[in-house]
Amino acid sequence: MRIGVVHGPNLNLLGTREPEVYGRATVDDVNAAVGALAAELGVEVEFFQSNHEGALVDHVQEAAGRVRGFVVNAGAYTHTSIALRDALAGVARPYVEVHLSNVFARERFRHRSYLAPGAVGVVSGFGAESYRLGLRGLVEYLNGSA
Ligand code: DQA
Numbered sequence: 001m002r003i004g005v006v007h008g009p010n011l012n013l014l015g016t017r018e019p020e021v022y023g024r025a026t027v028d029d030v031n032a033a034v035g036a037l038a039a040e041l042g043v044e045v046e047f048f049q050s051n052h053e054g055a056l057v058d059h060v061q062e063a064a065g066r067v068r069g070f071v072v073n074a075g076a077y078t079h080t081s082i083a084l085r086d087a088l089a090g091v092a093r094p095y096v097e098v099h100l101s102n103v104f105a106r107e108r109f110r111h112r113s114y115l116a117p118g119a120v121g122v123v124s125g126f127g128a129e130s131y132r133l134g135l136r137g138l139v140e141y142l143n144g145s146a
Pocket of ligand 1: 009010011073074075076077078098099100101102103110
């Protein structure tokens with residue numbers, strides 16, 4: 001089983017970007033932690049980051065042929081992107097929406113997600129651990145045990 005992990009805009013800055021909100025882990029640290037869990041779970045993972053909405057849409061379409069599902073932190077596009085929502089719906093792969101921060105404890109504009117209604121679940125507020133929780137939940141879902 002192969003899972004795609006997708007990071008949206010500004011997540012390439014993790015480690016130095018507002019560390020009081022997002023922590024000190026870099027995107028490579030996050031990927032390494034997710035990769036270690038994937039190995040434990042016996043699944044393969046592939047990673048993609050882009051700051052561009054269209055590139056994320058292209059990636060979802062292109063990766064869908066290889067992966068059983070996605071763990072997605074769409075960053076700010078979570079709150080704005082009908083195109084990314086439609087891409088995820090269009091490829092019909094289950095996905096989990098994840099956020100490092102607790103978006104519901106932040107500004108109101110972060111409370112709306114265009115992706116959440118189509119997601120298997122949402123994990124928000126556990127820092128880099130959100131991705132690992134999301135991966136675990138998605139794999140259990142795909143294995144039919146959640
Ligand atoms: C984020 C939350 C979003 O509101 C924000 O735009 C991000 C990161 C998070 O992981 O907490 O870029 O998705």
